[in-house]
Structure formats: C-alpha cells, structure tokens
Amino acid sequence: MKRIFSLLWCVLALASCSESTAKTEEEQEVVSDNFELSTELVLGDRGAIWGFEFLPDGGIIFTERSGKIGIFKDGKVTELAGVPKVAYESQGGLLDIALHPDFANNGWIYTAYLENVGKAARMNLIRFKIENNALANVEKLLSTSATNEWKGHNGSRILFDKHGYLFWSVGEGGKTSRGGKDSPNKNAQNVKELWGKVHRLHDDGKIPSDNPVLPGNTEPTSIYSYGHRNPQGLAYNAEADEVWESEHGPRGGDELNLIKKGENYGWPFVSYGINYDEVDISGKKHEGYTEPTFQWTPSLGACGLTYLTSDKYGSWKGSLFAGALALNHVSRIYFENGVAKEEKILQDVGRVRDVVQGPDGFLYLSLEGPGRIVKVVPSPKTK
Incomplete structure (x- = not known):
C-alpha cells in the first residue's frame, strides 16, 4: 500500500530491510541541531528506478522505465516475465508501482505505463498478480486516449487512501506543452480527456458514485481533480485524510497541491512559472483556480512525494518530502501557523526520482x- 503500512508489515519487513541494506555510506550532511543524515546503499547498478514498494516479506518490488519489474530480496534481483511492451522514449516507459492495501491476502499489484498506438501513445493503468516470477491475471483498469504525440508529460503516481480508493495522477500528454490562454494543448482543462488529471477509482477500476460531476459532464467520471501539468508525486496523510500532489511546472512554478474533489488547479491557463521562451503565462493572477499550497521557483523538478509518519527523524514527523529531480536534493515541506515552508536536505544527493517511507520508518x-x-x-x- 503506497506510503501506508500496517503494523504487521512493519514487523515483517523491519528485520529484512536491515539485513539486505548494504552499509555503503554515500553522503553525510548536517541538517539539524540534533542529528546528521547519511545515505546507505540498498540496491545499485540498475536502470532508472521509477517507483518502488516494500513487500510484506521484506523484499522490494520496483519498476525501471525501460520496461522491467524487479524484486530485490536477499541481495538478489529477480526480473519478472510478461511485462507489457512499453513506449520507452521521450519521457515514456514503465512508471509507478503500488501494492493493494490487502496485498498480503489478494496479491494485487498496480502499475502504469506508456503504450505506443500508431504514431502517438496512451497511458494505461493495470493491475496484476505474480505467479512463477511472471505477471498473471493482468487487468487493464483505465486508459487515456492515444493522443500523446511527443510521449512526454505522462505523470504518473499511484496510491491508495485508507478507504481503499485508488488515486492515479496523469500528465497533460498531447502534442506539446505550453502555458497560456492560447495554449495548443488544453487537455488538462478538457473534462472529456483523461490527460492532466488526478483520477479516483475503486480497486477494480470502477468509478465511485461520489466522484465529482465536473462542468460539462452529466455524471461522475474517474476524474477527481483537473488542471494538472505533469504530476509525478502523490502522498497521503491518513490522519487528516489528505491526498497531496506535486507536479512539474514550466520554467519555474513547480507545485505542491492539496487535492480536493472537483477542484481545477489551472494548467495551462495559470502558473507561477513562465514558458521556456520566457513568455509569461499568468503572473500571480490565479482567480477562479485552486492555488498551490507551495510553489518552487526556480523549478526543482518535483518527482516523488511522501508524508512522514514515523519518529525516526524527530520533529520532522508530519512533514512532506519531495524529490528534486533537477536540483539533486530533497525538499522538506513543513507548516508553521498554517503556512508551508521549505528546508532543503541531502543537497547534491543525485537525481531523486521517488521518495518512500519504508516499513521500518526510515525514508x-x-x-x-x-x-x-x-x-x-x-x-x-x-x-
């Protein structure tokens, strides 16, 4: 279950995680008056690991964007057979992975990938089980239109909340990306398109009856929120029942958003960033759209997001941690008197693709x- 772990999982995985972790220190940095941070290598020498989860038996299941799913356990990686063919080009490929909240009993695993259809591509959300080190019982739950011609801005993150709902973030896709009222790509605002949205589903892909009826629609769809550019981070605060999302802006204007039912987050009409040719998009005028809780300018390349529930890092409990794919650090977001503030940690750690709280409470x-x-x-x- 994405970034939420039962006590049973914690007990099962704690010993195994400590045993399989190589004691190779990569970096040390003073980040607090009380403690320092260091990183220890767990798994190395792989392709681009887009997403990963801890299994109840202490193993780690992970995706590589090139189209591989691996399980790391007892110091060895087993690659699974039967992975669908992915469009491994531009920003596409095999992306996030998540376990069903009741994985220990039902064995369901969820992943998303870009698939070529003619000259364009679509995003698919699927679930599967594992039999004999291969994908089995594969079910396609949701697919976008096959209209992503440049194969970029696909999202995509997957998580479950405590009610068992499945959230899936998808980027704007399309032919190109440009902000402004005259943008040629308005997928994120088009409620008939699945691109540029955060979707909410039952675990079997069915649409919840209490999903929003968006302007122009007559019934609920999978769309829970819209107006998203390229959301590559999702995190869940179970205590407050909050879904958080992070997304790439254009030149500046990366966003941290609290996802709310039926809300419009504005892309491509508004952004705190500007286009890459330095043409302004909207300045600071965002009337009629949901404001980000926090925005990063310059862009950090927001990728991966988790909400810390453990006491392993003292007062940092309750903070959000966002990966900085472009700026090579981790951004800690915390709140003082209701105002979001940032602390940069692990600077120069490398290109951060995902951030996960493990069953042992460590990041x-x-x-x-x-x-x-x-x-x-x-x-x-x-x-």
Missing part, C-alpha cells in the same frame, strides 16, 4: 545515474 530514495535505492539514516550530530 528511502530512488536515484538516477545509475539507478539505485538508498536509505536515509539519521545519526547523532558529531562535534
């Missing part, structure tokens, strides 16, 4: 160049 990162997973370890500050 884990997937990094690129080469693909690897590291554990973030706090230790008492040395003089």
Whole structure:
C-alpha cells in the first residue's frame, strides 16, 4: 500500500530491510541541531528506478522505465516475465508501482505505463498478480486516449487512501506543452480527456458514485481533480485524510497541491512559472483556480512525494518530502501557523526520482545515474 503500512508489515519487513541494506555510506550532511543524515546503499547498478514498494516479506518490488519489474530480496534481483511492451522514449516507459492495501491476502499489484498506438501513445493503468516470477491475471483498469504525440508529460503516481480508493495522477500528454490562454494543448482543462488529471477509482477500476460531476459532464467520471501539468508525486496523510500532489511546472512554478474533489488547479491557463521562451503565462493572477499550497521557483523538478509518519527523524514527523529531480536534493515541506515552508536536505544527493517511507520508518530514495535505492539514516550530530 503506497506510503501506508500496517503494523504487521512493519514487523515483517523491519528485520529484512536491515539485513539486505548494504552499509555503503554515500553522503553525510548536517541538517539539524540534533542529528546528521547519511545515505546507505540498498540496491545499485540498475536502470532508472521509477517507483518502488516494500513487500510484506521484506523484499522490494520496483519498476525501471525501460520496461522491467524487479524484486530485490536477499541481495538478489529477480526480473519478472510478461511485462507489457512499453513506449520507452521521450519521457515514456514503465512508471509507478503500488501494492493493494490487502496485498498480503489478494496479491494485487498496480502499475502504469506508456503504450505506443500508431504514431502517438496512451497511458494505461493495470493491475496484476505474480505467479512463477511472471505477471498473471493482468487487468487493464483505465486508459487515456492515444493522443500523446511527443510521449512526454505522462505523470504518473499511484496510491491508495485508507478507504481503499485508488488515486492515479496523469500528465497533460498531447502534442506539446505550453502555458497560456492560447495554449495548443488544453487537455488538462478538457473534462472529456483523461490527460492532466488526478483520477479516483475503486480497486477494480470502477468509478465511485461520489466522484465529482465536473462542468460539462452529466455524471461522475474517474476524474477527481483537473488542471494538472505533469504530476509525478502523490502522498497521503491518513490522519487528516489528505491526498497531496506535486507536479512539474514550466520554467519555474513547480507545485505542491492539496487535492480536493472537483477542484481545477489551472494548467495551462495559470502558473507561477513562465514558458521556456520566457513568455509569461499568468503572473500571480490565479482567480477562479485552486492555488498551490507551495510553489518552487526556480523549478526543482518535483518527482516523488511522501508524508512522514514515523519518529525516526524527530520533529520532522508530519512533514512532506519531495524529490528534486533537477536540483539533486530533497525538499522538506513543513507548516508553521498554517503556512508551508521549505528546508532543503541531502543537497547534491543525485537525481531523486521517488521518495518512500519504508516499513521500518526510515525514508528511502530512488536515484538516477545509475539507478539505485538508498536509505536515509539519521545519526547523532558529531562535534
């Protein structure tokens, strides 16, 4: 279950995680008056690890954008057979992966990938089980239109909330990406298109009856929120029952959003960023659209997001942690008097693709160049 772990999972996985973690220290940085952070290599020398999850038996299941699904356990990686053919080009490929909340009993695993259809491509959300180290019982739950001609801005993250609803973020796709009222790509505003949205489904892909009826529609669809450019982070605060999303802006204007039912987050009509040719999009005028809780300018390349529920990092409990794919650090977002503030940690750690809280309460990162997973370890500050 994405970034939420039962007590049983924690107990089962804690010992195995500590056993399989190689004690290779990659970086150390003072980030607090009370402790330092270091990273320990868990898994290395892989392709681009887009998403990963901890299994109840202590293993780690992960995706590589090139189209591989692997299981790392006892120091070895087993690659699964039967993975669908993916469009591994531009920003496309095999993306996030998540476990069903009741995975220990039903065995369902969820993933999303870009698939070529003629000269364009579509995003698919599927679920499957594992039999004899291969995908089995594969079910396609939701697909976008096959209209992504440049194969970019696909999203995509997957998570479950405590009610068992499945959330899936999808980028705007289309022919190109440009902000402004005259943008040639308005997928994110088109409620008949699945691109540029955060979707909410039952675990079997059916549409919840209490999903919003959006302007221009007559009944609920899979769309829960819209107006998203390229959302590559989803996190869940179970105590507050909040879904958080992070997305890439254009030149500046990366966003952290609290996802609310039926809300319009504005892309491509509004952004705190500007187009790559320096043409303004909307300035700071966002009337009629939902404002981001926090925005990053310059862009950090927001990718991967988790909500910390453990006490392993002291007062950081309750913070959000966003990966900085472009700026090579982790952004800690915390709140003071209801105002979101940022602290940059693990600077120069590398290109952060995903951030996950493990069943042992520690943070884990997937990094690129080469693909690897590291554990973030706090230790008492040395003089």
